[in-house]
Amino acid sequence: MSGGIRAELKLEAAEACPVAMATTDRRTAITDISRNVSSGNGSVVEEFTTDATTDVEDDRMYPVFTYDSQITYRFDRDRSLECPCHRVEQHDIPVSETRIDNGSLVLTFHVTDLDELGTVVEDLREHYPVSIERLVQSGGDGDSDDLVFVDRGSLTDRQMEVLQTAHDMGYFEYAKRSNAGEVAAKLDISTSTFSEHLAAAQRKLFADLVED
Amino acid sequence: MKEEFEFVCPECGERISVNGGVREALLENGCLLCDAELSERDFRPVSGPLRS
Numbered sequence: 001m002s003g004g005i006r007a008e009l010k011l012e013a014a015e016a017c018p019v020a021m022a023t024t025d026r027r028t029a030i031t032d033i034s035r036n037v038s039s040g041n042g043s044v045v046e047e048f049t050t051d052a053t054t055d056v057e058d059d060r061m062y063p064v065f066t067y068d069s070q071i072t073y074r075f076d077r078d079r080s081l082e083c084p085c086h087r088v089e090q091h092d093i094p095v096s097e098t099r100i101d102n103g104s105l106v107l108t109f110h111v112t113d114l115d116e117l118g119t120v121v122e123d124l125r126e127h128y129p130v131s132i133e134r135l136v137q138s139g140g141d142g143d144s145d146d147l148v149f150v151d152r153g154s155l156t157d158r159q160m161e162v163l164q165t166a167h168d169m170g171y172f173e174y175a176k177r178s179n180a181g182e183v184a185a186k187l188d189i190s191t192s193t194f195s196e197h198l199a200a201a202q203r204k205l206f207a208d209l210v211e212d
Numbered sequence: 213m214k215e216e217f218e219f220v221c222p223e224c225g226e227r228i229s230v231n232g233g234v235r236e237a238l239l240e241n242g243c244l245l246c247d248a249e250l251s252e253r254d255f256r257p258v259s260g261p262l263r264s
Contacts, residue, residue, distance in 0.1 A: 114237055131227075132228045134228070135228055136233070
């Protein structure tokens with residue numbers, strides 16, 4: 001499987017990124033960054049996700065969603081404030097992660113090829129000192145990565161519950177710690193209903209895992 | 213096994229950590245910043261001896 005390239009760039013411009021500067025522990029990676037240009041006052045609405053144990057000290061940023069050990073924050077940023085992430089995204093490339101490393105801003109994003117990365121780096125270097133720290137190409141080079149997306153959202157709540165319960169009870173282990181009847185009883189459904197839910201869930205998941 | 217290399221461009225001096233896939237792409241296409249033609253000597257395994 002061939003694929004794009006994950007690029008990790010270091011910029012001497014840490015203070016220019018409000019998202020990376022938001023946390024008290026600035027080495028903490030901030031992920032799931034999204035931006036939306038507001039049509040009202042010309043500001044940019046930004047959201048980012050960080051670990052729940054990390055304190056966000058910027059008063060402009062407020063939590064909008066908490067899930068497991070992650071918190072998503074939102075804030076409005078003046079569009080006139082230049083941000084290195086925004087400059088990368090002007091190339092239609094979302095920044096997937098930001099963090100501060102020894103006072104430098106580290107940005108991670110994905111490009112389709114080296115030409116695209118070269119264009120982004122040249123643009124950034126017109127504004128900031130930039131070093132390319134690490135490049136990783138997915139697949140095709142004999143390494144063991146062979147990643148696919150599995151859409152858990154395709155499962156119904158009941159199918160997810162059946163899978164989770166079966167997993168928790170060791171149904172999928174070798175040797176099985178429980179049989180279909182025992183899992184079905186735990187779920188308070190018949191064995192045939194359990195089998196139907198399981199088969200439906202497997203059909204959906206396997207469709208993502210194997211080639212047509 | 214995942215191989216890691218340190219790439220140093222002989223023309224522009226750019227220094228980058230790359231994996232095997234990026235190494236192949238650079239050998240095929242040249243330096244992403246200065247288009248210099250590259251050879252295997254421009255890559256050293258990160259656990260290997262330093263290039264002279």
